[in-house]
Amino acid sequence: MTGLRERKKQRTRDALIVAAHELFVTQGYDATTVDQIVEMVDVSQRTFFRYFANKEEVALFVQDMVSTIFYEAVCAGPPGEPPLEYLRGVLDDTWEAVGEAVEALTPLDLHLKMCQVIETTPSLLAAHLRHSLLMEEKLVREVARRTGVDPDQDPRPRVLVAAFVGVMRAAVRQWSMRGGVSLKAARALTYDYMAQLKPAVSGGWGRTD
Amino acid sequence: MTGLRERKKQRTRDALIVAAHELFVTQGYDATTVDQIVEMVDVSQRTFFRYFANKEEVALFVQDMVSTIFYEAVCAGPPGEPPLEYLRGVLDDTWEAVGEAVEALTPLDLHLKMCQVIETTPSLLAAHLRHSLLMEEKLVREVARRTGVDPDQDPRPRVLVAAFVGVMRAAVRQWSMRGGVSLKAARALTYDYMAQLKPAVSGGWGRTD
DNA sequence: GAGAGTAATGACAGCTTCTGACAATTGACA
DNA sequence: TGTCAATTGTCAGAAGCTGTCATTACTCTC
Incomplete structure (x- = not known):
């Protein structure tokens, strides 16, 4: 499992991810070419495309990992609760x-x-939404x-998950x-939004209650 | 407003849409090249990209029109209802x-x-989801x-619209x-799903009620 | 209805993403 | 050490997309 070959692969993959993300964050996604990424890691372009099917994939790698962790936790928990x-x-x-x-792979910052680059880059956002849909399913x-x-x-x-994921x-x-940088703020906001799901759907909108 | 130049533009644009959709439906989206599309309408590739920013746009044109109609109707109605x-x-x-x-532009069939091509083609689905998100906003x-x-x-x-659009x-x-071909079936299914939004969120899941 | 002005188009060159094919390299394992 | 398989590099090339500039087609005015 942890042969030299295996470790080397892991290293180049991680290096490609970090290098790519750094370039994306500083120059923007569209403005950075694959050639620039591979130059930083010193591998050929062909190698890049063996690790990642396309430029999007390297950008969304960490996000995908995150949602996979959540999904697996959902599967692992005990049933019974609403x-x-x-x-x-x-x-x-x-x-x-x-x-x-996340921190094991790349700086949290x-x-x-x-995340913000993904939200603000049309093509990336599109790909991210598609990945989210697969997870939704x-x-x-x-x-x-x-x-x-x-x-x-x-x-x-279907309806419940659609509402949950949408929120x-x-x-x-x-x-x-809002230019969020703290994980804590994100967590609080998510919690707040979630709490609003039932009231928002149930109505009682005339006044603030 | 309806000069010859204007009408000609409309015609070539519509012709490009119909030709493209026919090719997409018969050969698949990825398998059809822009060259094939422009050959059917007999214009240059450069002209295609002046009408549509990219290949996706011509595929999603009708969908976008549909959601725009809905949005405008939402804006036009009287306020007050929940x-x-x-x-x-x-x-x-x-x-x-x-x-x-829709029928004024392309055969309904x-x-x-x-629609099915969009749902089943990853890159198209991604772009479609992004457009939906803009409309959601x-x-x-x-x-x-x-x-x-x-x-x-x-x-x-935010929460309400997210749930609505998600559903x-x-x-x-x-x-x-399910290989739906009838508009009626789509309408019925949508209506059914919508009716389930409140109960799904409110719980009471133990039994079927 | 002829001509100036503007909008649309075509032709072409070029960049970037991504793929296939094959040779070269490197780690695994007997 | 030598063989085998996995990984990589190199090269050629397709497809999407863009900038540029000359050419064509319409419009509008006189």
Whole structure:
């Protein structure tokens, strides 16, 4: 598992990720070419494309890792709780593990700045949304499994997850648009938004209650 | 407004759209080159890129038109109703106008097949999601305006629209995945999903109620 | 209805992303 | 050490997209 060859691969992959993110953050995504990235790591362009299917993939790598961690935590927890509360709980529980996993790969600062680059770069945002949709689909199936419901017949898991993910994205987006740099602020905002889901859908909008 | 030059432009633009969609539907999006499209309409490649910023844009043109019609209807209606019910109502009211607008540009069949191509082509789906997000943002501001709320302070419009759009997308996606071809079926499914939003969020999941 | 002015188009050269093919290198393992 | 397989580099090239500039097509005025 940890042969020299394996370690070397890991190193070049990580180096490519960090180099790419640094360039993206400083120059912008579109303005940095793959040639610039590979030059920093001193590998050929062809090698880059063996590690990452396209330029987007290297930009979204850390994000994908994060959502995978969340998904796996969702799968691991005990069933029984009402789904919306359960998802919120897992979100709360995984927050720290996510931070640690990110830092093992890249400086946290860099990752937070990269989040903003993703939100503000059209092509990257598009790719990110698609990845989120794939994750959404997996979450639907997991929620359906946990509630003992057929996801192809009963729309409730789909609807619930769509609302949950939609709200989460709105929170992250809002956070990064405000130039957020602290993880704590992001967490607070997400929590706040989540708390508003039920009231927002249930109405009672005339006054602020 | 309707000079010869103007009409000619409209014609070539429409011809490019229809030709492109036909090729996308028969050969797939990735497999068709811009050269093939312009050959069908007999214009230069450069002309294509003057009408559409990129290959994606011609594929999403009709979709964008549809969502614009919906948005404008939302803006036009009288205020006062609870937002979720209002959005559902507008959706119901615009359905026919949308069908007519589409048919004025391209065969309805072609458009429905194109919807499926969008859902099943990763790069297209990504671009489509991004466009949806832009529309979502506009809807947020409009809902906030109608309810007399500051969208940068009060998260409720964001949350509500995120849930609404998320559910709509889930419905369309589900419909196209099942190989849907009838507009009626899509409408019914969307209506069904919408009705499930409140119960799904509110819980009471133990049994089917 | 002829001519000046402007908008649209075509032709071409060039950049960037990404892929296929094959040779060269490097680590794994007997 | 030598063989095998995985990884990499090099090269050629397709496709998306852009800038530039000459040419064509429409419009508007006189």
